[in-house]
Amino acid sequence: MKVITRRSARTVIGLLASLAIIAAVAGPAIASHVDVSVTNVGEVAVGETVAIPVALRTTNGTPLAGTVVTFYLHMAFAGVEGEAQIGRVVTDASGVASLAYRPRLAGHHELRMEYVAAGGTDIESTTTVIEVTGGAQLYHSPAGVDVPGVGVELLMVVLATVWTILFWVVLRIVAIARAGGEAGDAGLEARR
């Protein structure tokens, strides 16, 4: 009986320990000695800069200043999935690390924030989600040397000049048709 009780107790302890390890590894924000709060930014548009604030406090409510928070974005590109680091911010005196983020793609963006609480050694993390709408093209290459007067306008002027001359030629063709006098008759004949 004693053996059975001992074995049962060991099994229960083992299960509990396993659960504790799983929870520590896989839990979204198991900050045993840190309270984390992420403000939900909701829906934003492509190209719009949004602040993602993460507030860290000790369990007794004291702000955790000077903690480095690293922000990761979950991405999938060309068949490869993974996390891309999008920024690192240090928490201020009120324990808030706020990342200015400008989403470049529409869709469901999953962000993970990682930090190591002061005095601790374990990496802890939390997650948030941003819904991004719109389809604006963001990339605009800057001109290397901006020479006044040399740009798209010049291209348009040249193009407009060429097409104006071509239009003038069309007017000459119309003049030929009108001078013929019988162009209209030819059209009538054709219709008959």
Place this chain on the structure above:
Amino acid sequence: MAALDDWQGRLEETALGPVRRTGRRFWAVVVILLAIIGWGGYAYTVQLSEGLVVTGMRDRISWGLYIATFVFFIGISHAGTLISAILRVSNARWRTPVTRMAEFVTVVALVCGASFVIIDLGRPDRLLNVFFYGRWQSPIIWDVLAITTYLTASVTYLFVPMIPDLALFRDRLAGRSSRWRGWLYRTLAIGWRGRPAQRRSLGSAIGVLMILIIPIAVSVHTVVSWIFAMTMRVPWDSALFGAFFVAGAIFSGIAILIIVMAILRRAYHLEEYVTEKHFVYLGYLMAAFAAIMIYANISELLVLGYKLQEGVEFHFRQLFLADFAPLFWFYLLGGLVAPIVIALAPATRNVRGMVAAAILVTLAMWIERYFIVVTGLRVPLMPYEPASYAPTWVEWSLLAAGLAAFALLITVFTKVFPIIAVWEVAEDHEATAAHAGAGEPVGAIPVAGVVVATAGPRLAEEGGR
């Protein structure tokens, strides 16, 4: 005077001949060309359904046979510009029998060339992205604008000098051809009666067009070259590319014109008008441009080789010694040196010699376009093994279909429109006769630097009826 009338009558009959008579050989050619185009159509449906994976193009060598052929076709489209515009501006009278053919080649080559860009896209609907999302800063947009403008100007330049000849067809074929032909010539002749006001308008329109089309043509091939030169690739890193491409374009344009001239001359018995002199003169021009190309190659390769920036050594090895060496040496020796020798050697300075030289140049210039495109992309940007590219049956089939479409459109054109600029040839003949004291110029009115003879006195008579 009677001799002049007889000569003009023969000229008109020769011009009308292809429209009046259609033999079995013509239909056989059409059927063969349609079969090749049909096969190309099948290959294109395979590409459309399975994607560009059926071609040899991949991520690293993403341009191949299609873009090389596009550049080649845009190049040969310069035939019309050179023969018709430059020689017209310089008042080279010998040009008159071949101007129309050169203008046909221009328009048809542009249409065929532009279609290869769409084929290269894989998904043709994405062409619309150029208009929806195009950016003025992109050489692709400049290219679309330049080619569209050139095509419009070329069609106009083909049409305007043809008006008197279309009127000739309208009058000569009235009641003797099918209804659609009658309608077509009546409509396109736009009431031409050879009246002084019409001649003035025609002269000024041709005068403006012949000047305008030269810078447009130069801009087209310059912009095509910039698509390469403005890409960060070592072999394309050259300020010479624009001039190099324009020279190459005129060079290949002359070659293809000589070939087209030879075929049409034989098929429609144009020996009296398209003589050996025309082939030899064009051969001289071709030799001159071959010399320019040799100079451009030396300048390009010497500067690159002297500096030997990273990647250039690999590029030189692939051109001179390795994978592309046979093609490159054929281009240099067969396409640039041999045509000069053929054009200048007395023994080969004849129609056959010039046609042989033109065939060599045409092959060499297509090969040049091919290795410019492929070798440029093959140079590794990072320390990995160079990629390889080999065109697949789909690409070869579409190339064959493109060439067949070019030949078919030229063939169809010759059956519908006057292949000789009758009024220009007549005017040239009359001027020559007048100069020789054998007759007086008839009906020739100098207008804006262009003498417009209104398709000779016969046309004026037709107009008077």
